[in-house]
Amino acid sequence: MSKTSLKPAAPARQPVILPAAAAAIDSEQRALVAADQAVSALARQLNYQGSTDPDVLENSARDAIRRIGAGIFELGGYLLLLKEACAHGKFLPALERLGLGVDAAQRYMAVTRRFANTATSRHLDAIGMSKLVELLPLDDDQTLELAELGQTGELALDDVARMSVKELRAAVREVRAEREADQRLLEGKNKRIDQLEREKGRIALLEGDELLAQMQREAAAILADALGCVRGNLRAALQTLRDDGIKSGKLRAHEVFMAGLVGQLAAELATLREEFNLPDVSNAADQQLMAEVAQWGGQ
Structure with a gap:
């Protein structure tokens, strides 16, 4: 029986990497290492010991924004209580010790008084102090609509975050004007209804020729308007x-x-x-x- 000679298998052929591609890969790796080193150095400078993964950092930033927003209402609440608790003439010195100007304190208190309830602050605490101040001219119904429904008139809560302060001021002015126009129209209709009801009650008390004359006068007045x-x-x-x-x-x-x-x-x-x-x-x-x-x- 003859012996079959065994030949060693040929080594697997390695892919050929062109010099230019190899240089690009090497450059990318060096850039990643440099970026990691820069992030690590900045983290040490900031005394930050958490993850430096971009997704984690983005979520952490989002949480920080929410805490800042909640802090606005918290500070405004403390100031409202402090003003109520201080004896006459003691509140302004307290603001000076806190390093707060009167105008700034008034804005914090106004924003908190208007917006800091469970239904509202949960939706509005992330948009920032400047924009909250611009929302103050809205009436209570509009504020409630914005918080619970996410929109009042043409002003949507999602748009507020994207608007500049100037754009938001103009949008609030327009929403206010629309609401005031609607209210004037409603008041006019209610006055007209009340007037008609009074006329109806008065006519019901008339009799005979007097009633006929009254109805003819009213019909003639309507004709005059049409003419x-x-x-x-x-x-x-x-x-x-x-x-x-x-x-x-x-x-x-x-x-x-x-x-x-x-x-x-x-x-x-x-x-x-x-x-x-x-x-x-x-x-x-x-x-x-x-x-x-x-x-x-x-x-």
């Missing part, structure tokens, strides 16, 4: 359209649109006449006849 709109605003709009049509050479197109407006108004009047089965007394002779009929009926 005012037609003779004033609508006529002015038609005149503007006509002038522009003549100037631009598009009078025909404007007249078609104008006819549509007037036609819609005429259609509404025709619908009313048909609904209540009323005669057409749009010309002067018919109006005179109706007046005479009304006079005969009253005799």
Whole structure:
């Protein structure tokens, strides 16, 4: 039986690393080592003994921001209590010993009084003192909406963190203006409702001819308002359209649109006449006849 000669296996072929690639790898490794050394040196300088992993540092920074925000409310609370507890004339010297100016102390106290409750501070304590001060003009309802819903009007809590102080000031001003406009509109509606209710109650006490006269006066007042709109605003709009049509050479197109407006108004009047089965007394002779009929009926 013949012996089979065994040959040693050929060594695995090592990948060829080009000189340029090897130099790049070496340079990257040296940069990483240098960065680690720099971070370690800074950590020793700051007496920091925790992890230097970027993710850990980012989370730690986030926690620090939250603690700073909570500290704003904590300081404001201490100042509010200190002011209440100090005898007359003792609060300002206490602020001087703390190294706080009066204006700064007032801002801390105002922010804390407005925002430092469980529902609010949990959401707002991370945006910083300067922006909290800019939110002070919001009313209580708006503050509550911002804290609990994350938005009041067009102002969203997520946007507050991204805005500059100047942008936030302008946004708060706009939200306030919108709320005030809504309140004025609501107040106007409520006044009108109250007025109508009073009129309704007063009319209910009227009888016979007096009641009829009152209802006719109110209907005539409504007609006067409608005629005012037609003779004033609508006529002015038609005149503007006509002038522009003549100037631009598009009078025909404007007249078609104008006819549509007037036609819609005429259609509404025709619908009313048909609904209540009323005669057409749009010309002067018919109006005179109706007046005479009304006079005969009253005799």
